[in-house]
Amino acid sequence: MTSPQGPAPGPPAGPAAPTLAFVESPVQLLNVLEWAYRTAARDCGAPAPGAEPPALFAGVPRQPERRDITPLAGDLLVVVLAPHDPMTRGQLRRMAELARDQGHRVRWEEARGGPGAPLSTVGSLAGPLRGARRVVVGDPFSRYVQLLLTLTRARELVVVDDGTATLEFVAQLTRGERLVRWHRRSALGARGLLFAPVAASARRKLTPNNRRSVEVFTSMPVEPPPGVTVTANDFAWTRATYGPPRLTRGTDLVGTSLVETGVVDPGRYLDAVAALARTHGATRYFAHRRESADKLRRIAAAVGLEIVRPELPLELVARRGPIGRTVLSFPSTVVHTLPLALAGTGVSVAVCDIDPTWLTEHASPRAEGFLAAVTGTARDVRRLSRIPVPAVRVAEGTP
Structure with missing residues (x-):
């Protein structure tokens, strides 16, 4: 290739x-x-x-x-x-x-x-x-x-x-x-x-x-x-070209590039990923194409998730399978697109809101409202309560 x-x-x-x-x-x-x-x-x-x-x-x-x-x-x-x-x-x-x-x-x-x-x-x-x-x-x-x-x-x-x-x-x-x-x-x-x-x-x-x-x-x-x-x-x-996918018994977590764009604090994000994985039993982490290799290494080492770097957009990867019966996400495009791509397959998509305390001081003033709108307007998804990340704290020095 x-x-x-x-x-x-x-x-x-x-x-x-x-x-x-x-x-x-x-x-x-x-x-x-x-x-x-x-x-x-x-x-x-x-x-x-x-x-x-x-x-x-x-x-x-x-x-x-x-x-x-x-x-x-x-x-x-x-x-x-x-x-x-x-x-x-x-x-x-x-x-x-x-x-x-x-x-x-x-x-x-x-x-x-x-x-x-x-x-x-x-x-x-x-x-x-x-x-x-x-x-x-x-x-x-x-x-x-x-x-x-x-x-x-x-x-x-x-x-x-x-x-x-x-x-x-x-x-x-x-x-x-x-x-x-x-x-x-x-x-x-x-x-x-x-x-x-x-x-x-x-x-x-x-x-x-x-x-x-x-x-x-x-x-x-x-x-x-x-x-x-x-x-x-x-x-x-x-949907006409691929699937329906084979479903695994596990839960998959979808990554986001909010850290890379300077919107979310890296430590808070790692803590939230750890809390979601622990609470919902997630085993795989589908990385966003813009996520840094260093951040993904820290997630794998500290949280124990299997890192998957898709070769195609997630909508195609999920439709082709295998995919978890539950897919967790932070506010992002996939909370709108995955319910459509996976309609009729039995996959449940759940979204976790971004707590305002996770935002960096450099985040745009519009960030909080925009992210809330992304979640609030999503159809056919399950809303998760915000994660109390200070109780989880992943060490900043994790390799």
């Missing part, structure tokens, strides 16, 4: 496509595949096999379904704007293989490969962008994506889930605010000030008008601004 450090293998991308999709993470690429599956079925006038259990989306606001969108017709080009992180690159390579297996073309761009890479990448994509009738993006907060959006003339823009960030994106779009990730403080640095006109232009592009439609394809409960179409992502492709 080619190293995750290298580009994804495959044939050249070929001629320009009427639908371009830009992704920077494995989850974004998974959700592009889900969107393509749903859109192909809709364009053919047929329901997608494995349609969602209606109860999971009860009460979620919907715009009337559009019928004037460009037919997909298999003419989709997925452009991977490759990141630096080795784990992310490895998962993206695997997802790129799955996309090619579905008949989609994939173009791997070393968009961060050196000082001249951004200019080269944008220049090479300018032509395809101007010719695309529809553009799909996975991360509207990405400066790379925002820059590319300024070049497009597409009449249809689609935003697919990049996890819980979709909640903040829709809220900021509704309020007419500039796009800022929830875990970052709002003050603009020097680079942010220089980039502000591009970001403002991208936000205008993501606002529908009489020349351009905007669709949000999401598994999150969102109430979009007027004119934005919401399409439910119920993971129909995942």
Whole structure:
């Protein structure tokens, strides 16, 4: 197998496509595949096999379904704007293989490969962008994506889930605010000030008008601004392709990158993991792709959990199995997506709130409210009481 450090293998991308999709993470690429599956079925006038259990989306606001969108017709080009992180690159390579297996073309761009890479990448994509009738993006907060959006003339823009960030994106779009990730403080640095006109232009592009439609394809409960179409992502492709999984008798715990993003104190997080494992009998820890190797070593040594580093997004790993009958998580994307991907399998998903005392002094003022909203809006999950971590304390010096 080619190293995750290298580009994804495959044939050249070929001629320009009427639908371009830009992704920077494995989850974004998974959700592009889900969107393509749903859109192909809709364009053919047929329901997608494995349609969602209606109860999971009860009460979620919907715009009337559009019928004037460009037919997909298999003419989709997925452009991977490759990141630096080795784990992310490895998962993206695997997802790129799955996309090619579905008949989609994939173009791997070393968009961060050196000082001249951004200019080269944008220049090479300018032509395809101007010719695309529809553009799909996975991360509207990405400066790379925002820059590319300024070049497009597409009449249809689609935003697919990049996890819980979709909640903040829709809220900021509704309020007419500039796009800022929830875990970052709002003050603009020097680079942010220089980039502000591009970001403002991208936000205008993501606002529908009489020349351009905007669709949000999401598994999150969102109430979009007027004119934005919401399409439910119920993971129909995942459920139609994989599973049902074999269930183990154990309990699995899902990791989070809240420590790596500076939101949660490392010691508090380790204590909470230890308390959850002890209370609920967890035996495996599914690591987030951004979790540091040092933190995972400490979890394995101090808590005794088996560390699993998935090669694919957790929704696919869980659907393929084996997976525990109970899956524990902190507030994260999976409390919204796993109940959909695992619908009908008998797996129970439980979520443990983040106690405000776990937050670092550097955490954004919005962090507490955002994390509470992630948990509070999750459907078909079991809420766990907050963990009294001071009574557990994992030693800071644990190797």
